[in-house]
Amino acid sequence: MSQSVSSQRNSLRYRSRLLQPEAERRPDTHPLTWRLRDDGEVVWLEEYLRKDGYQSVRKALDEGDPQAIIATMKEANVRGRGGAGFSAGLKWSLTLQGGEMPRGYMICNADEMEPGTFKDRLLMEQQPHLLIEGMILGALANNSFYGYVFLRGEYVESARVLNRALEEARKAGWLGADINGSGFDFDIAVHTGAGRYICGEETALINSLEGRRANPRAKPPFPGQSGAWGKPSVVNNVETLCNVPAVILNGADWYQALSGDRTDDGGSKLYGISGPVEKPGLWELPMGTTGGEILDRAGGMRGNRQLKAWLPGGASTGFLLPEHLDLPLDFDTVGKEGSRLGTGLLAMAPQEQSMVALMRNLEEFFARESCGWCTPCRDGLPWTVKLLRALELGQGETGDIELLDKLAADCGPGLTFCAHAPGAAMPLQTALKHFRHEFEQGVSKPRGKAHQDPIPVGEV
Amino acid sequence: MMATTPQTTRIIGSDGFELHPADETAMRKEMAHYEQPQAACIEALKIVQRRYGWVPDGAIGAIARVLGIGPAAVEGVATFYSLIFRQPVGRHVVLVCDSSSCFLTGFDELKQALVSQLGIDYGQTTEDARFTLLPVCCLGACDGAPALMIDDDTYGPVSPDDLPGLLEGYP
Ligand SMILES: Cc1cc2nc3c(=O)[nH]c(=O)nc-3n(C[C@H](O)[C@H](O)[C@H](O)COP(=O)(O)O)c2cc1C
Ligand code: SF4
Ligand code: FES
Numbered sequence: 001m002s003q004s005v006s007s008q009r010n011s012l013r014y015r016s017r018l019l020q021p022e023a024e025r026r027p028d029t030h031p032l033t034w035r036l037r038d039d040g041e042v043v044w045l046e047e048y049l050r051k052d053g054y055q056s057v058r059k060a061l062d063e064g065d066p067q068a069i070i071a072t073m074k075e076a077n078v079r080g081r082g083g084a085g086f087s088a089g090l091k092w093s094l095t096l097q098g099g100e101m102p103r104g105y106m107i108c109n110a111d112e113m114e115p116g117t118f119k120d121r122l123l124m125e126q127q128p129h130l131l132i133e134g135m136i137l138g139a140l141a142n143n144s145f146y147g148y149v150f151l152r153g154e155y156v157e158s159a160r161v162l163n164r165a166l167e168e169a170r171k172a173g174w175l176g177a178d179i180n181g182s183g184f185d186f187d188i189a190v191h192t193g194a195g196r197y198i199c200g201e202e203t204a205l206i207n208s209l210e211g212r213r214a215n216p217r218a219k220p221p222f223p224g225q226s227g228a229w230g231k232p233s234v235v236n237n238v239e240t241l242c243n244v245p246a247v248i249l250n251g252a253d254w255y256q257a258l259s260g261d262r263t264d265d266g267g268s269k270l271y272g273i274s275g276p277v278e279k280p281g282l283w284e285l286p287m288g289t290t291g292g293e294i295l296d297r298a299g300g301m302r303g304n305r306q307l308k309a310w311l312p313g314g315a316s317t318g319f320l321l322p323e324h325l326d327l328p329l330d331f332d333t334v335g336k337e338g339s340r341l342g343t344g345l346l347a348m349a350p351q352e353q354s355m356v357a358l359m360r361n362l363e364e365f366f367a368r369e370s371c372g373w374c375t376p377c378r379d380g381l382p383w384t385v386k387l388l389r390a391l392e393l394g395q396g397e398t399g400d401i402e403l404l405d406k407l408a409a410d411c412g413p414g415l416t417f418c419a420h421a422p423g424a425a426m427p428l429q430t431a432l433k434h435f436r437h438e439f440e441q442g443v444s445k446p447r448g449k450a451h452q453d454p455i456p457v458g459e460v
Numbered sequence: 461m462m463a464t465t466p467q468t469t470r471i472i473g474s475d476g477f478e479l480h481p482a483d484e485t486a487m488r489k490e491m492a493h494y495e496q497p498q499a500a501c502i503e504a505l506k507i508v509q510r511r512y513g514w515v516p517d518g519a520i521g522a523i524a525r526v527l528g529i530g531p532a533a534v535e536g537v538a539t540f541y542s543l544i545f546r547q548p549v550g551r552h553v554v555l556v557c558d559s560s561s562c563f564l565t566g567f568d569e570l571k572q573a574l575v576s577q578l579g580i581d582y583g584q585t586t587e588d589a590r591f592t593l594l595p596v597c598c599l600g601a602c603d604g605a606p607a608l609m610i611d612d613d614t615y616g617p618v619s620p621d622d623l624p625g626l627l628e629g630y631p
Binding site: 004005006008009012013014015016017112113114115116117118120121152153154155156157189191192193194195196197208209210211212213214228229272273274275276280281282311315345347348349350353358361362364365369 | 493494495496498499500501502503505506527533536537540541542543544555558559560561563564565596597598599600601602603604605607609612613614615616618622625626628629
């Protein structure tokens with residue numbers, strides 16, 4: 001291969017990066033990222049230990065009180081960073097353990113596939129030991145005997161880094177039998193996937209882990225009661241688990257104080273932004289940072305573009321408007337505006353972007369990624385795509401928009417087997433609410449007698 | 461785990477497909493990570509795919525025998541996951557991200573350029589069996605959108621003008 005070809009390959013290669021210099025990141029304010037290096041190289045065990053690595057595990061093992069870990073996590077109220085915002089401490093307190101109950105699994109959800117989300121990758125590629133440390137604490141608290149990192153197949157670099165870090169941790173006695181002389185056994189394996197967004201749904205993930213098709217399972221029983229191979233299983237997002245070591249080391253009050261008086265939710269958050277902005281990127285900021293502050297950090301919209309609408313945390317969250325840029329981005333505040341914080345990585349749509357086209361793109365994603373289990377999702381989403389494609393071409397029929405309303409309502413919370421369909425409904429409903437006129441402009445024909453092919457099977 | 465006795469029987473699927481001994485060893489090693497062998501199914505498919513580029517029909521039965529499950533279960537899994545290929549693909553697979561952040565930053569132009577430069581659309585392979593083009597969900601590279609993957613390498617942001625030089629690196 002010629003020099004120029006390989007140098008072009010290298011210059012175009014994507015590298016995960018944090019847009020915050022080391023000088024700005026401190027242990028007491030940036031628990032997730034203070035150890036990261038400006039040069040983006042991996043923080044391996046030796047450096048990690050020098051930077052206080054595994055101190056929380058040492059502390060927890062010395063204290064020997066798993067219930068105290070759960071109590072601290074509950075008090076800190078670390079809310080799930082996979083998108084749903086459920087308190088990790090509360091989840092852990094509901095995991096079955098003790099008595100006749102077999103020891104179960106600690107599973108890290110590293111399937112990161114929510115469109116617009118690129119945060120977990122950074123934590124795994126540059127600082128694998130923080131995740132391992134968090135998983136060990138989770139295993140201690142939940143009495144898990146084995147852990148899996150359920151990693152999407154495309155994250156080849158994450159797999160390489162994690163596997164090497166796991167080997168380092170094993171050799172140093174942080175994993176395996178009798179961790180650090182405590183009598184506690186725990187080890188972790190990386191399980192890599194083979195595509196499909198639905199694998200990120202926690203019960204579909206468990207089916208996939210067991211080597212089955214990734215259809216979700218009915219809840220209850222929740223994974224904490226009966227998960228992988230029927231054993232109590234805890235599923236947490238990468239970023240959630242990376243918060244645990246500092247919480248255990250510094251306490252719940254410290255964690256709560258990280259967000260100052262911005263919000264009731266404590267801690268810091270990996271916030272990011274993408275779309276046509278000057279400097280798309282990722283930062284660790286106090287929970288409750290506003291969209292406006294994040295957009296400012298990104299240098300504003302690219303060129304002279306004006307912001308039209310934005311998704312606060314992935315494709316399955318609702319559209320917000322420029323007027324919402326002042327809101328603190330926490331779970332409850334965003335929830336009150338008809339959206340969700342989701343993953344907290346913003347996607348910005350400029351003024352000239354057709355909302356009909358953007359919605360068509362989003363619903364194509366949801367239709368393709370439906371697991372096919374329930375009707376409103378399997379059949380309703382391709383139908384939604386078909387209607388949106390017609391509207392985009394200005395060939396919609398009278399009644400199409402009402403039909404979109406109905407199809408979205410049918411996908412609402414509680415009507416389907418998992419949250420994939422409600423995730424598809426939320427951006428559509430908010431787009432129809434805020435930008436209905438754009439959809440109406442696509443209607444040019446009277447209502448046809450019937451759709452000849454109402455369910456375009458196999459088209460999406 | 462029990463020590464595995466050396467495998468003397470050759471694992472042969474339908475069509476006379478014969479599992480490479482090294483692949484079988486890799487699968488058995490993978491099985492040791494789980495309570496039940498079926499959990500190694502996806503990895504087993506990926507092991508075969510790494511060798512042949514895709515999963516030939518005969519491999520389904522062969523994997524089923526190694527895992528001790530029915531071939532229908534293996535086929536069900538093989539057809540569910542988008543990165544398991546049940547048809548031959550080119551020497552290099554181009555996965556172009558078609559999710560929202562890429563859509564907002566030039567996916568349409570990038571896709572068009574790929575289609576015209578490769579002369580193929582999604583699901584197709586170039587006549588010289590060099591490239592197969594497929595769409596993929598958000599690659600988690602949205603701060604480098606529009607993004608794509610070629611084999612194990614992720615690139616972004618990629619402009620249509622970058623493509624000729626980039627593709628040249630994959631003979
Ligand atoms: C369709 C779908 C996809 C999901 N994908 C992911 C994912 O990629 N990563 C993730 O952490 N959570 C994902 N979730 C959320 C998980 O189901 C689950 O709530 C989460 O892993 C729990 O961890 P947390 O409480 O630490 O956030 C997804 C949910 C749904 C419905
Ligand atoms: S809502 Fe969709 S993705 Fe979820 S179980 Fe039903 S069909 Fe599958
Ligand atoms: S949307 Fe394309 S990489 Fe995220």
